[in-house]
Amino acid sequence: MILVVDCGSTKVPLFEDFLRKAKVSFETQKIKQLQFSNKYKGVIISGAPILITQENTQIHQDKLAPLFISDLPILAVCFGHQMLGFFHGAKGKMGNEDRDFNEVEILKEDPLFKSFTTTTVFHEDHCEEIDLPEGFIHLASSKNCFNEAMKHPTKMHYGIQFHPETSLANGQRLMDNFLSLV
Numbered sequence: 076m077i078l079v080v081d082c083g084s085t086k087v088p089l090f091e092d093f094l095r096k097a098k099v100s101f102e103t104q105k106i107k108q109l110q111f112s113n114k115y116k117g118v119i120i121s122g123a124p125i126l127i128t129q130e131n132t133q134i135h136q137d138k139l140a141p142l143f144i145s146d147l148p149i150l151a152v153c154f155g156h157q158m159l160g161f162f163h164g165a166k167g168k169m170g171n172e173d174r175d176f177n178e179v180e181i182l183k184e185d186p187l188f189k190s191f192t193t194t195t196v197f198h199e200d201h202c203e204e205i206d207l208p209e210g211f212i213h214l215a216s217s218k219n220c221f222n223e224a225m226k227h228p229t230k231m232h233y234g235i236q237f238h239p240e241t242s243l244a245n246g247q248r249l250m251d252n253f254l255s256l257v
Contacts, residue, residue: 077101077257078115080142082123082135082154089240090119093250111141117148117257120155122238127157127167127203136162148231150187150253153201156234160225163208170204171219179217179237185226187233188214189252195245197223197237204236231256 077094081087081103094101104110106123120139125132136158142149143162151159157167179197181188188195204220207213215224215235224235233253239246 076115077254078111078118078142079103080106080109080118080120080139080155082106082121082125082158084122084124084154086238086240087121090121093240093247097251097254099254106135106138109138111145115147117253118142118145118150119253120149120151120158122153122155122200125154127154127161127205128169132158132161143232146230148253148256149233150239150250151232151234152238152240153236156225156236157203157205159227159232159234160205160208160211160222163211163227165205165208165222167203167205170202172202174200176242177217177219177237179215179223181215181224183212183214185212185214186256187224187226187249187252189255190248191245196242197239197245197249198241198243199237200241201236 176196178194207222210228212226217223239249
C-alpha cells in the first residue's frame with residue numbers, strides 16, 4: 076500500500092487517479108493528521124500552497140520526520156521536496172516563478188528517470204526552491220531551478236521540484252518508474 080500525504084495541494088486527486096489506474100492500493104492522509112504505519116510500501120508527499128520563505132515550516136517537517144527517517148521509498152513533490160531538503164539541512168529561497176511546462180536536464184542516470192532522454196519536459200508550479208542538502212545526489216536541474224531533482228545518498232528518498240501528476244506522459248512514466256522501486 077502507498078501512503079499519499081496530502082499537504083494541501085489541489086493536485087492530490089491526480090495522484091490518487093494515477094494510483095487507481097495503476098491498480099495500486101493507497102491511502103491518503105492529510106499532513107496534520109498523519110499517522111505513520113508499517114503497512115506502507117512507499118510514500119508520495121504532495122505539494123502545498125505554502126511559501127517556505129514566508130512561513131515557519133517546522134511543524135510540517137516534524138509531521139513528516141517519521142517518513143524521512145524510514146527506509147521506505149519516498150517521492151516528495153514540490154513542497155514535499157522542499158521539506159525533505161529542509162529535514163536534511165537545505166536552505167530555501169525565492170526563485171523564478173515557473174507555472175508552465177519547461178525543460179529539465181537529467182544530470183545522472185537513476186531508476187527514477189529510466190527511459191528518459193537527457194532533456195525532458197515537466198510541468199512546474201512554484202516560485203521558490205531549495206539548495207542541495209549535503210551528501211544528496213543531484214539528479215536534475217533547469218534554467219529556472221538548480222535543484223529540480225535529488226536523491227538521498229543511501230535511501231530511495233527522492234525529491235522533485237516539478238509536478239509529475241500534471242506532466243502528462245512524462246509524469247506517467249516517472250510515476251511508473253517510482254512504483255517499480257516500491
